[in-house]
Every structure is written in C-alpha cells, then in structure tokens.
Amino acid sequence: MNSSTSLNQRRSLPEVVGATGFASLALESIQRAPKAGDASEMLEILSAASQIFGAEMAVFVSFIRDDESRESFRFLVAGNPAWCIAYQQNGWYANDAWLLYAATNSEPVSDAAIPLRTKWQREARVIATQHGAVSAYVVPAPASGGLSRLGLLILGSAQPHYFDSPASATIKVFARSLAMEIHEWWVRQIRKDIIASNRITDDDLQLLTMEKRGLRTKQIADELNISPASVDSRFQRLNAKFNRPNRKATANLAVEYGLIEPCGPLN
Amino acid sequence: MKQRDLAGHRMVTSHDGVVTFVLRRAKAGVHVERRQENSEGSQAHVASVQALFETGERFAQFVDMDSMRFSYPLTYEHLKRHFDELIDES
Numbered sequence: 001m002n003s004s005t006s007l008n009q010r011r012s013l014p015e016v017v018g019a020t021g022f023a024s025l026a027l028e029s030i031q032r033a034p035k036a037g038d039a040s041e042m043l044e045i046l047s048a049a050s051q052i053f054g055a056e057m058a059v060f061v062s063f064i065r066d067d068e069s070r071e072s073f074r075f076l077v078a079g080n081p082a083w084c085i086a087y088q089q090n091g092w093y094a095n096d097a098w099l100l101y102a103a104t105n106s107e108p109v110s111d112a113a114i115p116l117r118t119k120w121q122r123e124a125r126v127i128a129t130q131h132g133a134v135s136a137y138v139v140p141a142p143a144s145g146g147l148s149r150l151g152l153l154i155l156g157s158a159q160p161h162y163f164d165s166p167a168s169a170t171i172k173v174f175a176r177s178l179a180m181e182i183h184e185w186w187v188r189q190i191r192k193d194i195i196a197s198n199r200i201t202d203d204d205l206q207l208l209t210m211e212k213r214g215l216r217t218k219q220i221a222d223e224l225n226i227s228p229a230s231v232d233s234r235f236q237r238l239n240a241k242f243n244r245p246n247r248k249a250t251a252n253l254a255v256e257y258g259l260i261e262p263c264g265p266l267n
Numbered sequence: 268m269k270q271r272d273l274a275g276h277r278m279v280t281s282h283d284g285v286v287t288f289v290l291r292r293a294k295a296g297v298h299v300e301r302r303q304e305n306s307e308g309s310q311a312h313v314a315s316v317q318a319l320f321e322t323g324e325r326f327a328q329f330v331d332m333d334s335m336r337f338s339y340p341l342t343y344e345h346l347k348r349h350f351d352e353l354i355d356e357s
C-alpha cells in the first residue's frame with residue numbers, strides 16, 4: 001500500500017515514532033484534516049493517520065447534548081464499525097468510561113490509565129477488545145465555553161499495552177492536534193448541514209445571537225427596525241425548525257451546534 | 268420503508284424512521300452512514316456511525332452484527348441491494 005503502512009507492521013510504539021519520516025507523515029495527515037471535503041475523505045485521513053501512529057483502527061466520536069432530553073453521538077470509524085453497533089445496541093453512551101474521561105479531562109492517555117468502575121464499563125472494554133482495540137489511546141478534544149459538545153479520538157491497537165510506553169509522549173502531541181482538527185472540522189460540517197437542511201438564514205442567526213445576548217423582544221425589534229410581533233413570529237418559526245419549545249432553548253441549541261457564538265448577555 | 272436517491276446518495280429508512288442508512292460511492296469503496304434514534308422514557312439518543320467499506324464481505328459482517336435487521340428485514344434487504352450496486356460501480 002503506501003508508505004504509512006510500511007511504518008507499522010506490528011512494530012512497537014518506540015519503533016514507530018523513531019522511524020524516519022514519522023513526524024512529517026503525521027504532520028501531513030493533521031494538515032489534511034481541515035481540508036477534508038466530506039466524511040469519506042475524513043475517514044481516509046483518519047485511517048491513514050491511525051496507520052502512521054501504528055494503530056490498527058481509529059474512531060472519532062462526537063457527542064452533543066441538545067438539551068436535557070436528547071443526546072447525539074456521531075462515530076467516524078476507520079476500522080471495524082461493528083464495534084460501534086455493539087456499543088449502541090448496549091446503550092452504553094454517556095456511561096462509557098472513555099467518554100466520561102474525555103468530558104472532564106483534556107490529557108491524552110493510554111486506556112489502562114482510565115479506571116473501569118461499573119459492570120457496563122467493563123463490558124464496553126471487552127467489546128472494544130473483541131473488535132480489535134486490545135489496547136487504546138484515548139485523546140479528548142474538548143470544546144471551550146462550557147459547552148456539552150466534545151470530541152474523542154480513540155486509537156486502537158491489536159497489541160496489548162501498545163501505548164504504555166514513554167514513546168506515547170510523541171504520539172500525544174500529534175494525536176491531540178489531529179483530534180482537535182477533526183473535532184473542529186466536524187462542528188463546521190454539522191453547522192453547515194443544519195443551516196442547509198433547516199434553511200437557516202443569516203437573519204435567523206442574528207436573531208438567535210440577540211436572544212443569546214439577553215435582548216428582549218422590544219429591544220430586538222428596535223435594533224432590527226421591525227415590529228415586536230414580527231420578532232415573535234420569527235422566533236416561533238425558528239423554534240419549529242429546531243423542534244424546541246421556546247426561543248431560549250433554540251438559542252442554546254444553536255450555540256451547542258456552533259451556529260452562533262456563546263456570547264453572554266449585554267451589560 | 269422509504270427509499271430515496273439523492274444526488275449521488277442512496278437513502279433507506281425504516282417505516283417508522285428509527286433506522287436510516289445513507290450510502291454513496293467513495294474513492295475506496297462505499298461510504299455508509301447508519302443513523303438510529305432510540306427513546307428511553309423522556310431521553311432520546313441519536314447515534315450516527317459512518318464508515319468506508321472496501322469489500323462486500325466487510326459490509327456483510329457489519330450488517331450481521333446489527334440486531335435491527337430482525338426488526339426491519341425489508342429495510343436491510345434494500346440496504347444490501349443498494350450496497351451491492353454501489354460497490355459494483357466503484
């Protein structure tokens with residue numbers, strides 16, 4: 001296949017990161033990520049990167065909590081996607097030890113460093129092993145601003161303790177950059193999809209930003225030079241598009257999906 | 268069960284909208300997205316899995332793992348047909 005494949009024929013992590021050209025290949029894959037045209041291309045990048053890192057598989061998970069009643073998980077799988085089906089069918093989701101780790105930590109670690117506290121978490125680990133991730137490197141990609149959304153890159157190896165090596169310090173730098181690039185790319189894709197599928201206009205985004213800034217109907221009406229009734233009517237239309245009960249929930253959702261900035265109220 | 272051919276995409280959805288597959292040809296095989304929405308009481312989970320399949324064998328393994336095929340046999344039948352057509356074209 002390509003030069004990246006030749007880097008990882010069951011070699012140890014120190015051998016992989018010490019190979020000539022490792023850093024430039026890793027950097028190249030990271031630089032390709034923001035330019036991916038679609039998910040297929042990103043999957044190719046993810047697959048190539050996992051090979052460069054000496055891993056047999058890679059999964060990028062994006063988690064977004066729309067509100068208290070709805071959570072979304074998106075998996076990009078370079079490897080065996082049956083893993084994610086098993087995961088989903090068991091309903092582990094937010095009880096998963098690696099996701100919980102990523103929700104509160106930004107440090108990439110070997111999965112051996114993450115305690116498995118519940119029966120579900122231990123079962124999820126067994127399923128990961130059965131699908132090729134005998135050992136794994138867990139790379140959080142957190143969002144700023146206290147948002148619920150987070151990304152998580154998982155590199156899986158068929159070799160036990162593959163990532164339990166001082167050489168993981170090198171992988172850490174590159175894997176963290178890759179995770180952040182994929183996460184940002186994905187948020188942009190989701191934003192684009194939502195805007196296109198719901199026909200959200202710039203005026204809609206402006207309205208939601210004003211709601212997020214804490215402006216009241218009359219203030220918005222004055223600023224946009226339209227009637228308060230028009231403001232209410234436009235919010236009702238937006239609430240329906242986003243399937244949310246009120247404008248506050250709609251604006252919060254817009255922030256979670258990166259449609260508008262999480263700006264605070266005006267002083 | 269609904270099917271739609273979008274620009275370059277094939278979409279298959281179960282009659283109740285719980286499971287949706289979107290397929291399209293990619294440079295290295297067929298790109299498949301599987302979306303599923305589950306509700307438990309007031310909680311809803313929406314999960315999407317996207318992967319590239321270079322061979323029909325790998326895709327068959329993926330489908331065999333999916334217990335939803337028993338609930339929606341017709342959906343999965345159409346899914347397999349669409350996949351076979353796309354992988355033959357790629």
